[in-house]
Amino acid sequence: MLFGRRNRREAFEKLAEQVFPSVYGTALRLTRSREDAEDLAQEATVRAYDAFDRFDGTNFKAWMLRIVTNLYINRYRQKQRGPQWASLEDESVLEPEGEESSIPDRKIFDELVGAEVEEALKNVPDDFRTAVILSDIEGMSYQEIADATEVPIGTVRSRLARGRALLRKQLESFAKREGYLKE
Amino acid sequence: MSDSWTSDQYPNDRLDMHALADGELAGEALLAAQRKKDESRELRAEYESVIALKGALQKVEPQTSPQAWQKCRDRLGEFEKRSAVEGFVGRFSWALCTIFFALILGAGLFNRAFDAGGIRTGDAARMLSGLAPVSQPAESAPVEMSAWIRPPQGSEIRVTGYAVGRQNGHPVRLLHFEDARGRFSVLAIRGVNRVEGVEPMLEHRAYSAGRLNGTNCITWSDEADALFLVGERPYEELARLADQMREE
Numbered sequence: 001m002l003f004g005r006r007n008r009r010e011a012f013e014k015l016a017e018q019v020f021p022s023v024y025g026t027a028l029r030l031t032r033s034r035e036d037a038e039d040l041a042q043e044a045t046v047r048a049y050d051a052f053d054r055f056d057g058t059n060f061k062a063w064m065l066r067i068v069t070n071l072y073i074n075r076y077r078q079k080q081r082g083p084q085w086a087s088l089e090d091e092s093v094l095e096p097e098g099e100e101s102s103i104p105d106r107k108i109f110d111e112l113v114g115a116e117v118e119e120a121l122k123n124v125p126d127d128f129r130t131a132v133i134l135s136d137i138e139g140m141s142y143q144e145i146a147d148a149t150e151v152p153i154g155t156v157r158s159r160l161a162r163g164r165a166l167l168r169k170q171l172e173s174f175a176k177r178e179g180y181l182k183e
Numbered sequence: 184m185s186d187s188w189t190s191d192q193y194p195n196d197r198l199d200m201h202a203l204a205d206g207e208l209a210g211e212a213l214l215a216a217q218r219k220k221d222e223s224r225e226l227r228a229e230y231e232s233v234i235a236l237k238g239a240l241q242k243v244e245p246q247t248s249p250q251a252w253q254k255c256r257d258r259l260g261e262f263e264k265r266s267a268v269e270g271f272v273g274r275f276s277w278a279l280c281t282i283f284f285a286l287i288l289g290a291g292l293f294n295r296a297f298d299a300g301g302i303r304t305g306d307a308a309r310m311l312s313g314l315a316p317v318s319q320p321a322e323s324a325p326v327e328m329s330a331w332i333r334p335p336q337g338s339e340i341r342v343t344g345y346a347v348g349r350q351n352g353h354p355v356r357l358l359h360f361e362d363a364r365g366r367f368s369v370l371a372i373r374g375v376n377r378v379e380g381v382e383p384m385l386e387h388r389a390y391s392a393g394r395l396n397g398t399n400c401i402t403w404s405d406e407a408d409a410l411f412l413v414g415e416r417p418y419e420e421l422a423r424l425a426d427q428m429r430e431e
Contacts, residue, residue, distance in 0.1 A: 171239065
Protein backbone atom coordinates (compact mmCIF):
# COMPACT_ATOMS: atom_id res chain seq x y z
CA MET A 1 0.00 0.00 0.00
CA LEU A 2 1.44 3.31 -0.97
CA PHE A 3 0.78 6.46 0.99
CA GLY A 4 1.96 9.99 0.47
CA ARG A 5 4.97 10.76 2.63
CA ARG A 6 3.08 13.33 4.67
CA ASN A 7 0.10 11.11 5.36
CA ARG A 8 2.05 7.92 5.96
CA ARG A 9 2.39 8.36 9.70
CA GLU A 10 -1.17 9.54 10.09
CA ALA A 11 -2.53 6.56 8.15
CA PHE A 12 -0.38 4.13 10.10
CA GLU A 13 -1.31 5.57 13.49
CA LYS A 14 -4.99 5.43 12.64
CA LEU A 15 -4.78 1.71 11.87
CA ALA A 16 -2.34 0.93 14.68
CA GLU A 17 -4.46 2.62 17.33
CA GLN A 18 -7.46 0.52 16.34
CA VAL A 19 -5.59 -2.75 16.78
CA PHE A 20 -3.43 -1.62 19.71
CA PRO A 21 -5.52 -3.41 22.39
CA SER A 22 -4.85 -6.66 20.51
CA VAL A 23 -1.17 -5.84 20.04
CA TYR A 24 -0.63 -4.85 23.66
CA GLY A 25 -2.84 -7.66 25.00
CA THR A 26 -0.98 -10.27 22.99
CA ALA A 27 2.36 -8.80 24.07
CA LEU A 28 1.24 -8.88 27.69
CA ARG A 29 -0.02 -12.46 27.49
CA LEU A 30 3.12 -13.63 25.71
CA THR A 31 5.66 -11.93 27.95
CA ARG A 32 3.62 -12.06 31.18
CA SER A 33 5.32 -8.83 32.18
CA ARG A 34 3.91 -5.33 31.80
CA GLU A 35 7.34 -3.81 31.26
CA ASP A 36 8.36 -6.33 28.60
CA ALA A 37 4.94 -6.03 26.98
CA GLU A 38 5.28 -2.26 26.60
CA ASP A 39 8.74 -2.70 25.17
CA LEU A 40 7.59 -5.43 22.78
CA ALA A 41 4.55 -3.42 21.66
CA GLN A 42 6.70 -0.35 21.03
CA GLU A 43 9.31 -2.24 19.06
CA ALA A 44 6.66 -4.05 17.03
CA THR A 45 4.93 -0.76 16.26
CA VAL A 46 8.16 0.83 15.05
CA ARG A 47 8.97 -2.22 12.93
CA ALA A 48 5.52 -2.24 11.45
CA TYR A 49 5.78 1.45 10.63
CA ASP A 50 9.16 0.89 9.02
CA ALA A 51 7.66 -1.89 6.87
CA PHE A 52 4.31 -0.16 6.31
CA ASP A 53 4.98 0.25 2.59
CA ARG A 54 5.13 -3.54 2.32
CA PHE A 55 1.77 -4.12 4.06
CA ASP A 56 -0.55 -5.69 1.49
CA GLY A 57 -3.62 -3.87 2.79
CA THR A 58 -5.68 -6.93 3.67
CA ASN A 59 -5.64 -7.68 7.42
CA PHE A 60 -3.74 -5.11 9.45
CA LYS A 61 -4.40 -6.76 12.80
CA ALA A 62 -3.07 -10.14 11.66
CA TRP A 63 -0.05 -8.39 10.13
CA MET A 64 0.70 -6.54 13.37
CA LEU A 65 0.23 -9.65 15.50
CA ARG A 66 2.54 -11.53 13.18
CA ILE A 67 5.24 -8.92 13.84
CA VAL A 68 4.60 -9.02 17.60
CA THR A 69 4.74 -12.82 17.72
CA ASN A 70 7.79 -13.03 15.52
CA LEU A 71 9.63 -10.46 17.58
CA TYR A 72 8.67 -12.23 20.78
CA ILE A 73 9.86 -15.62 19.53
CA ASN A 74 13.14 -14.30 18.16
CA ARG A 75 14.07 -11.88 20.91
CA TYR A 76 12.05 -11.86 24.08
CA ARG A 77 11.42 -15.51 24.64
CA GLN A 78 15.10 -16.24 25.08
CA LYS A 79 15.19 -14.23 28.26
CA GLN A 80 11.93 -15.58 29.63
CA ARG A 81 12.31 -17.90 32.58
CA GLY A 82 10.52 -21.17 33.25
CA PRO A 83 10.56 -24.66 31.78
CA GLN A 84 9.82 -25.25 28.12
CA TRP A 85 7.76 -28.38 27.61
CA ALA A 86 8.88 -29.07 24.10
CA SER A 87 8.32 -32.81 24.43
CA LEU A 88 4.65 -32.23 25.07
CA GLU A 89 4.24 -31.24 21.47
CA ASP A 90 4.37 -34.89 20.49
CA GLU A 91 0.88 -35.77 19.41
CA SER A 92 1.10 -39.16 21.13
CA VAL A 93 0.77 -37.48 24.50
CA LEU A 94 -2.51 -35.84 23.57
CA GLU A 95 -5.20 -36.93 25.89
CA PRO A 96 -8.89 -37.02 25.15
CA GLU A 97 -10.60 -34.02 26.69
CA GLY A 98 -14.26 -34.80 26.55
CA GLU A 99 -14.28 -38.28 27.94
CA GLU A 100 -12.02 -37.59 30.93
CA SER A 101 -14.70 -35.94 32.93
CA SER A 102 -18.38 -36.52 33.16
CA ILE A 103 -18.89 -32.88 34.06
CA PRO A 104 -19.57 -30.74 31.01
CA ASP A 105 -16.91 -28.08 30.51
CA ARG A 106 -19.54 -25.43 30.24
CA LYS A 107 -20.34 -25.91 33.93
CA ILE A 108 -16.71 -25.41 34.90
CA PHE A 109 -16.06 -22.46 32.67
CA ASP A 110 -19.31 -20.59 33.28
CA GLU A 111 -18.26 -19.83 36.86
CA LEU A 112 -14.88 -18.45 35.88
CA VAL A 113 -14.14 -14.79 35.25
CA GLY A 114 -11.68 -13.34 32.77
CA ALA A 115 -8.94 -12.71 35.33
CA GLU A 116 -8.97 -16.36 36.37
CA VAL A 117 -8.70 -17.48 32.77
CA GLU A 118 -5.79 -15.07 32.28
CA GLU A 119 -4.08 -16.50 35.34
CA ALA A 120 -4.51 -20.07 34.13
CA LEU A 121 -3.24 -19.12 30.69
CA LYS A 122 0.01 -17.87 32.23
CA ASN A 123 0.84 -21.42 33.31
CA VAL A 124 0.59 -22.86 29.80
CA PRO A 125 4.03 -23.25 28.18
CA ASP A 126 5.08 -20.74 25.55
CA ASP A 127 4.46 -22.45 22.22
CA PHE A 128 1.04 -23.75 23.26
CA ARG A 129 0.07 -20.48 24.93
CA THR A 130 1.02 -18.56 21.80
CA ALA A 131 -1.20 -20.74 19.62
CA VAL A 132 -4.15 -20.46 22.03
CA ILE A 133 -3.80 -16.67 22.38
CA LEU A 134 -3.62 -16.08 18.65
CA SER A 135 -6.50 -18.44 17.86
CA ASP A 136 -8.96 -18.17 20.71
CA ILE A 137 -8.41 -14.62 21.92
CA GLU A 138 -7.32 -12.84 18.75
CA GLY A 139 -9.28 -15.00 16.29
CA MET A 140 -6.45 -15.65 13.88
CA SER A 141 -6.76 -18.45 11.34
CA TYR A 142 -4.49 -21.50 11.35
CA GLN A 143 -2.66 -20.12 8.33
CA GLU A 144 -2.11 -16.75 9.98
CA ILE A 145 -0.80 -18.45 13.14
CA ALA A 146 1.48 -20.64 11.03
CA ASP A 147 2.85 -17.52 9.31
CA ALA A 148 3.30 -15.68 12.60
CA THR A 149 5.05 -18.52 14.39
CA GLU A 150 6.84 -19.83 11.29
CA VAL A 151 5.73 -23.44 11.73
CA PRO A 152 3.63 -25.72 9.49
CA ILE A 153 -0.17 -25.75 9.88
CA GLY A 154 -0.01 -29.31 11.24
CA THR A 155 2.12 -28.07 14.11
CA VAL A 156 -0.31 -25.23 14.76
CA ARG A 157 -3.17 -27.76 14.96
CA SER A 158 -1.36 -29.97 17.44
CA ARG A 159 -0.12 -27.03 19.53
CA LEU A 160 -3.63 -25.67 19.73
CA ALA A 161 -5.09 -29.01 20.80
CA ARG A 162 -2.35 -29.52 23.36
CA GLY A 163 -2.54 -25.95 24.60
CA ARG A 164 -6.26 -26.21 25.10
CA ALA A 165 -5.88 -29.52 26.95
CA LEU A 166 -3.32 -27.96 29.29
CA LEU A 167 -5.41 -24.86 29.81
CA ARG A 168 -8.45 -26.97 30.53
CA LYS A 169 -6.54 -28.83 33.23
CA GLN A 170 -5.37 -25.56 34.73
CA LEU A 171 -8.92 -24.23 34.79
CA GLU A 172 -10.26 -27.45 36.23
CA SER A 173 -7.71 -27.39 39.05
CA PHE A 174 -8.52 -23.77 39.69
CA ALA A 175 -12.26 -24.48 39.75
CA LYS A 176 -11.71 -27.29 42.27
CA ARG A 177 -9.48 -25.10 44.42
CA GLU A 178 -12.00 -22.30 44.45
CA GLY A 179 -14.89 -24.65 45.17
CA TYR A 180 -16.65 -24.26 41.83
CA LEU A 181 -16.12 -28.01 41.38
CA LYS A 182 -16.16 -30.77 43.93
CA GLU A 183 -13.22 -33.19 44.04
CA MET B 184 -18.76 -44.66 12.20
CA SER B 185 -18.67 -46.39 15.56
CA ASP B 186 -17.39 -45.15 18.92
CA SER B 187 -14.37 -47.47 18.79
CA TRP B 188 -11.38 -45.73 17.23
CA THR B 189 -8.08 -47.10 16.13
CA SER B 190 -5.07 -45.39 17.66
CA ASP B 191 -3.82 -43.87 14.41
CA GLN B 192 -7.09 -42.22 13.40
CA TYR B 193 -8.02 -40.98 16.86
CA PRO B 194 -5.66 -37.97 17.09
CA ASN B 195 -6.57 -36.75 13.60
CA ASP B 196 -10.26 -37.02 14.33
CA ARG B 197 -9.80 -35.10 17.53
CA LEU B 198 -7.79 -32.46 15.73
CA ASP B 199 -10.63 -32.28 13.22
CA MET B 200 -13.00 -31.44 16.09
CA HIS B 201 -10.75 -28.52 17.01
CA ALA B 202 -10.64 -27.42 13.38
CA LEU B 203 -14.43 -27.74 13.21
CA ALA B 204 -14.84 -25.58 16.31
CA ASP B 205 -12.37 -23.07 14.87
CA GLY B 206 -14.27 -22.85 11.57
CA GLU B 207 -11.25 -24.06 9.66
CA LEU B 208 -13.00 -26.74 7.62
CA ALA B 209 -14.94 -26.40 4.40
CA GLY B 210 -16.60 -28.58 1.79
CA GLU B 211 -16.13 -32.32 2.13
CA ALA B 212 -13.86 -32.01 5.16
CA LEU B 213 -16.51 -30.01 7.00
CA LEU B 214 -19.24 -32.52 6.23
CA ALA B 215 -17.03 -35.43 7.25
CA ALA B 216 -16.11 -33.81 10.55
CA GLN B 217 -19.71 -33.00 11.36
CA ARG B 218 -20.65 -36.59 10.59
CA LYS B 219 -17.93 -37.89 12.88
CA LYS B 220 -19.04 -35.57 15.66
CA ASP B 221 -22.63 -36.72 15.36
CA GLU B 222 -21.67 -40.37 15.36
CA SER B 223 -19.14 -40.37 18.23
CA ARG B 224 -19.89 -39.41 21.81
CA GLU B 225 -16.20 -38.91 22.51
CA LEU B 226 -15.68 -36.61 19.55
CA ARG B 227 -18.81 -34.69 20.41
CA ALA B 228 -17.48 -34.19 23.95
CA GLU B 229 -14.18 -33.06 22.48
CA TYR B 230 -15.93 -30.58 20.22
CA GLU B 231 -18.08 -29.20 23.03
CA SER B 232 -15.06 -28.93 25.28
CA VAL B 233 -13.28 -26.81 22.67
CA ILE B 234 -16.34 -24.59 22.21
CA ALA B 235 -16.67 -24.11 25.99
CA LEU B 236 -12.97 -23.32 26.33
CA LYS B 237 -13.10 -20.83 23.48
CA GLY B 238 -16.05 -19.21 25.26
CA ALA B 239 -14.05 -18.99 28.49
CA LEU B 240 -11.15 -17.38 26.65
CA GLN B 241 -13.48 -14.75 25.26
CA LYS B 242 -14.03 -13.60 28.84
CA VAL B 243 -10.55 -12.12 29.08
CA GLU B 244 -10.63 -8.36 29.26
CA PRO B 245 -9.25 -6.39 26.31
CA GLN B 246 -6.00 -4.74 27.32
CA THR B 247 -6.31 -1.05 26.79
CA SER B 248 -3.51 1.21 27.97
CA PRO B 249 -3.49 4.82 26.73
CA GLN B 250 -0.07 5.29 28.34
CA ALA B 251 1.37 2.33 26.45
CA TRP B 252 -0.09 3.65 23.19
CA GLN B 253 1.33 7.11 23.88
CA LYS B 254 4.76 5.55 24.46
CA CYS B 255 4.44 3.80 21.10
CA ARG B 256 3.60 7.12 19.45
CA ASP B 257 6.59 8.74 21.10
CA ARG B 258 8.84 5.94 19.87
CA LEU B 259 7.41 6.40 16.38
CA GLY B 260 8.23 10.10 16.55
CA GLU B 261 11.82 9.36 17.60
CA PHE B 262 12.13 6.75 14.88
CA GLU B 263 10.82 9.12 12.24
CA LYS B 264 13.23 11.88 13.26
CA ARG B 265 16.17 9.49 13.28
CA SER B 266 15.15 8.08 9.89
CA ALA B 267 14.84 11.55 8.45
CA VAL B 268 18.31 12.53 9.65
CA GLU B 269 19.88 9.22 8.60
CA GLY B 270 18.12 9.40 5.25
CA PHE B 271 19.32 12.92 4.62
CA VAL B 272 22.87 12.22 5.72
CA GLY B 273 22.95 8.94 3.81
CA ARG B 274 21.66 10.52 0.62
CA PHE B 275 23.77 13.65 0.75
CA SER B 276 26.81 12.41 2.63
CA TRP B 277 29.16 12.95 -0.29
CA ALA B 278 27.75 16.37 -0.96
CA LEU B 279 28.04 17.31 2.73
CA CYS B 280 31.62 16.07 2.91
CA THR B 281 32.50 18.01 -0.23
CA ILE B 282 30.88 21.18 1.12
CA PHE B 283 32.72 20.91 4.45
CA PHE B 284 36.00 20.21 2.71
CA ALA B 285 35.47 23.18 0.40
CA LEU B 286 34.63 25.39 3.39
CA ILE B 287 37.80 24.37 5.24
CA LEU B 288 39.89 24.84 2.11
CA GLY B 289 38.24 28.19 1.38
CA ALA B 290 38.76 29.41 4.94
CA GLY B 291 42.42 28.38 4.78
CA LEU B 292 42.97 30.16 1.47
CA PHE B 293 41.13 33.24 2.70
CA ASN B 294 43.23 33.32 5.83
CA ARG B 295 46.40 32.98 3.82
CA ALA B 296 45.41 35.65 1.29
CA PHE B 297 43.98 38.29 3.59
CA ASP B 298 45.75 37.69 6.85
CA ALA B 299 49.31 37.38 5.56
CA GLY B 300 50.47 40.44 7.50
CA GLY B 301 49.58 39.01 10.91
CA ILE B 302 51.29 36.53 13.18
CA ARG B 303 50.46 34.87 16.49
CA THR B 304 52.85 34.76 19.43
CA GLY B 305 52.73 30.96 19.23
CA ASP B 306 54.11 31.09 15.69
CA ALA B 307 56.79 33.55 16.75
CA ALA B 308 57.72 31.23 19.64
CA ARG B 309 58.15 28.35 17.21
CA MET B 310 60.33 30.54 15.01
CA LEU B 311 62.42 31.56 18.00
CA SER B 312 63.11 28.00 19.06
CA GLY B 313 63.08 26.50 15.57
CA LEU B 314 65.89 28.53 14.05
CA ALA B 315 69.21 26.71 14.23
CA PRO B 316 72.09 29.04 15.11
CA VAL B 317 74.71 29.59 12.44
CA SER B 318 77.93 27.85 13.41
CA GLN B 319 80.09 30.88 12.78
CA PRO B 320 81.64 33.28 15.25
CA ALA B 321 79.13 35.90 16.30
CA GLU B 322 81.34 38.62 14.93
CA SER B 323 80.84 37.23 11.43
CA ALA B 324 77.16 38.19 11.42
CA PRO B 325 76.34 39.76 8.06
CA VAL B 326 76.76 43.46 7.84
CA GLU B 327 73.08 43.95 7.06
CA MET B 328 72.20 42.20 10.29
CA SER B 329 74.53 44.40 12.27
CA ALA B 330 73.01 47.39 10.64
CA TRP B 331 69.53 46.13 11.18
CA ILE B 332 69.83 46.32 14.94
CA ARG B 333 72.82 47.43 16.79
CA PRO B 334 73.72 47.56 20.49
CA PRO B 335 74.17 51.09 21.78
CA GLN B 336 77.71 52.29 21.46
CA GLY B 337 79.76 52.03 24.58
CA SER B 338 77.38 49.56 26.15
CA GLU B 339 78.48 46.20 27.38
CA ILE B 340 76.06 44.42 25.12
CA ARG B 341 77.66 41.97 22.73
CA VAL B 342 76.34 39.67 20.03
CA THR B 343 76.72 36.01 21.03
CA GLY B 344 75.13 34.32 18.02
CA TYR B 345 72.79 34.70 15.12
CA ALA B 346 70.49 32.72 12.89
CA VAL B 347 68.70 33.37 9.64
CA GLY B 348 66.01 31.43 7.94
CA ARG B 349 62.56 31.38 6.43
CA GLN B 350 59.46 30.26 8.26
CA ASN B 351 55.81 30.27 7.14
CA GLY B 352 56.94 32.14 4.05
CA HIS B 353 58.56 34.94 6.05
CA PRO B 354 62.29 35.70 6.14
CA VAL B 355 63.33 35.48 9.79
CA ARG B 356 66.43 36.80 11.50
CA LEU B 357 67.49 36.15 15.05
CA LEU B 358 70.26 37.77 17.06
CA HIS B 359 71.35 36.60 20.52
CA PHE B 360 72.86 39.17 22.87
CA GLU B 361 74.39 39.21 26.30
CA ASP B 362 74.94 41.99 28.80
CA ALA B 363 75.70 42.23 32.51
CA ARG B 364 72.10 41.22 33.32
CA GLY B 365 72.18 38.08 31.18
CA ARG B 366 71.12 36.91 27.77
CA PHE B 367 68.40 38.27 25.52
CA SER B 368 67.38 37.87 21.91
CA VAL B 369 65.88 39.91 19.11
CA LEU B 370 63.71 38.16 16.56
CA ALA B 371 62.75 39.99 13.36
CA ILE B 372 60.11 38.66 11.04
CA ARG B 373 59.91 40.25 7.63
CA GLY B 374 56.53 41.06 6.09
CA VAL B 375 54.61 41.02 9.37
CA ASN B 376 52.94 44.15 10.62
CA ARG B 377 50.52 42.79 13.20
CA VAL B 378 51.12 40.50 16.18
CA GLU B 379 48.27 38.68 17.94
CA GLY B 380 48.41 37.56 21.55
CA VAL B 381 50.19 40.59 23.00
CA GLU B 382 48.87 43.58 24.93
CA PRO B 383 49.92 47.22 24.41
CA MET B 384 52.12 48.58 27.20
CA LEU B 385 50.59 51.54 29.03
CA GLU B 386 53.88 53.34 29.78
CA HIS B 387 55.53 52.55 26.46
CA ARG B 388 52.98 52.98 23.72
CA ALA B 389 55.37 51.86 21.00
CA TYR B 390 55.53 48.37 22.39
CA SER B 391 53.24 45.51 23.17
CA ALA B 392 54.08 42.95 25.84
CA GLY B 393 53.57 39.20 25.99
CA ARG B 394 55.42 35.96 26.47
CA LEU B 395 57.29 33.70 24.08
CA ASN B 396 58.18 30.19 25.24
CA GLY B 397 57.50 31.24 28.83
CA THR B 398 59.85 34.23 28.60
CA ASN B 399 58.88 37.91 28.71
CA CYS B 400 58.96 39.70 25.41
CA ILE B 401 58.02 43.03 23.94
CA THR B 402 57.22 43.56 20.30
CA TRP B 403 57.05 46.46 17.88
CA SER B 404 56.97 47.08 14.19
CA ASP B 405 59.84 48.62 12.35
CA GLU B 406 59.31 49.33 8.67
CA ALA B 407 58.82 45.89 7.11
CA ASP B 408 59.63 43.83 10.19
CA ALA B 409 57.91 42.79 13.35
CA LEU B 410 60.51 42.69 16.10
CA PHE B 411 60.49 40.75 19.35
CA LEU B 412 62.85 41.47 22.21
CA VAL B 413 62.89 38.41 24.43
CA GLY B 414 64.65 38.11 27.76
CA GLU B 415 64.33 36.98 31.36
CA ARG B 416 63.81 40.45 32.72
CA PRO B 417 60.87 42.78 33.49
CA TYR B 418 58.92 44.35 30.65
CA GLU B 419 60.01 47.84 31.70
CA GLU B 420 63.65 46.89 31.38
CA LEU B 421 63.05 45.27 28.01
CA ALA B 422 61.31 48.45 26.84
CA ARG B 423 64.22 50.65 28.00
CA LEU B 424 66.68 48.32 26.26
CA ALA B 425 64.65 48.46 23.07
CA ASP B 426 64.53 52.26 23.28
CA GLN B 427 68.33 52.36 23.50
CA MET B 428 68.80 50.02 20.59
CA ARG B 429 66.28 51.83 18.39
CA GLU B 430 67.78 55.24 19.13
CA GLU B 431 71.04 54.10 17.69
